Every structure is written in structure tokens, then in C-alpha cells.
Amino acid sequence: MTIEMHDLAGANPDVRFSPFCWRARMALAHKGLDVKTIPWRFSDKETIAFSGQGLVPVIRDGGKVVHDSWAIAEYLDEAYPEQPGLMDGPQGRALASFARHYAQSVINPVALKAVLLDIYNCLDEGDKKYFRDSREKRVGMTLEAFTATPDAAFAAMKTAVATLRAVVQGQPFIHGDQPAFGDYCVFGTFMWARNVSKVKLLAEDDPVHAWRERMLDLFDGLARKSPGVGA
Numbered sequence: 001m002t003i004e005m006h007d008l009a010g011a012n013p014d015v016r017f018s019p020f021c022w023r024a025r026m027a028l029a030h031k032g033l034d035v036k037t038i039p040w041r042f043s044d045k046e047t048i049a050f051s052g053q054g055l056v057p058v059i060r061d062g063g064k065v066v067h068d069s070w071a072i073a074e075y076l077d078e079a080y081p082e083q084p085g086l087m088d089g090p091q092g093r094a095l096a097s098f099a100r101h102y103a104q105s106v107i108n109p110v111a112l113k114a115v116l117l118d119i120y121n122c123l124d125e126g127d128k129k130y131f132r133d134s135r136e137k138r139v140g141m142t143l144e145a146f147t148a149t150p151d152a153a154f155a156a157m158k159t160a161v162a163t164l165r166a167v168v169q170g171q172p173f174i175h176g177d178q179p180a181f182g183d184y185c186v187f188g189t190f191m192w193a194r195n196v197s198k199v200k201l202l203a204e205d206d207p208v209h210a211w212r213e214r215m216l217d218l219f220d221g222l223a224r225k226s227p228g229v230g231a
């Protein structure tokens with residue numbers, strides 16, 4: 001059965017940029033499950049009201065509805081144990097949890113500083129006011145002021161990925177020889193930036209850049225084929 005996933009989209013419905021939706025999208029591909037993504041915009045709250053909340057990703061698998069990327073990964077491992085594991089037991093879960101929090105607290109804020117205005121620029125007109133108002137309230141200044149120094153983001157990212165660099169210098173993926181949910185948690189951030197912005201966040205000789213390239217190639221180039229502004 002095909003799983004449906006509501007997935008944040010820009011003015012161009014094919015441009016998908018939510019870091020959390022990318023986590024879920026990669027998790028579904030890892031499991032080898034068929035998915036039909038449904039482009040969703042910030043102003044479409046009522047179309048996901050069936051999930052009891054207002055954020056994406058939301059998946060519907062037959063009669064089962066799950067929201068939140070971490071809960072989706074846990075659900076997929078539970079519902080499809082015969083497919084490759086996203087967490088693979090308590091140790092894999094602990095590593096994925098570390099990567100998720102590392103993405104959230106260290107990598108995302110740096111990327112946000114680089115791309116917040118670019119996100120706004122790629123949105124559908126109907127989403128722009130909501131996005132500007134809610135995000136300016138969150139960051140305490142205008143989108144323009146918040147993103148005034150994109151070059152600083154490149155330097156900040158070099159430092160922010162130091163932990164990831166140390167890991168992927170010694171092994172291809174965060175989870176070892178094969179990627180798993182921790183890789184998707186961090187990679188989601190880079191897809192967020194890639195699909196809305198031309199900003200360069202990683203030097204080409206950085207081992208993290210090579211890891212990102214490997215991630216882009218997974219599942220027959222699923223992420224690389226997704227249309228966006230960057231490369």
C-alpha cells in the first residue's frame with residue numbers, strides 16, 4: 001500500500017525544503033516503501049487537521065496517521081521490521097538521537113542564519129505574510145537583518161560540522177558503513193538549504209561535503225533529483 005506524506009512545498013510545488021520532511025522522506029526510502037508526497041503549504045493547516053496538530057511531516061499509512069519525523073521513523077521500524085532498520089536497536093537509536101539533537105541545536109541554527117530570507121523568497125504568495133510574521137517574531141528582527149551576513153554562515157558552518165567531520169573522516173556514514181536515521185536527521189538540514197538557496201555552506205574539500213554527496217546519491221539519487229535553487 002502506498003503511504004501518503006504531506007510535505008512542505010514552495011511556490012513551485014515540486015520544491016520541497018523542510019528539513020523534517022526530508023528526514024521522513026529519506027526514512028521512507030530507506031525502508032523501500034512506496035510514498036506519494038502531497039505538497040503542503042503553511043496556510044494549508046486544515047488539510048492536516050486530521051493529524052491533530054499543524055506541522056509537517058505527516059504520514060498516513062492505511063488507517064494509521066503519524067506526525068513528527070522522529071515518531072515516523074520509530075513507527076516505520078515498528079510497522080516494517082523486515083525492512084532495513086532506521087534505528088537498529090537501542091544503540092542505533094541512541095546514535096540517531098544524538099545526531100537528531102546535534103542537527104537541531106548546532107547545525108540548523110547556522111543554516112537558518114544563511115537561508116531564512118531565501119526560504120521566504122521561494123514561498124507561495126499565500127504563505128509569505130504568515131512566514132515573515134512568525135519567523136520575525138521568533139528571531140526578534142527582520143528576515144533581512146537576520147540574514148545580513150551570509151558569508152559568516154559559511155565560516156560558522158565550518159566550525160559547526162567539526163563533530164560530523166571527525167566522524168565521516170573515519171567511516172562513510174554517521175551510522176557506519178550504511179546510513180540510517182541519524183544521517184537523515186543531519187542531512188535534512190543540508191537539503192533545506194540546498195533547495196531554497198544558492199548559499200555555499202561547505203567547502204568542496206571538506207569530508208562533510210563528501211558525506212553530503214554520498215547522501216545525495218542514495219536511493220537512486222532521490223535527494224539530488226529533487227528540484228531546488230542550489231546544487
Ligand SMILES: N[C@@H](CCC(=O)N[C@@H](CS)C(=O)NCC(=O)O)C(=O)O
Nearest residue numbers: 018019020054055056057068069070
Ligand atoms: N519536531 C517536528 C518539527 C516539524 C516542523 O517544525 N515542521 C515545520 C516545517 S519545517 C512546519 O510544519 N511548520 C509549520 C508552521 O510553522 O506553521 C518534526 O521533527 O517533524
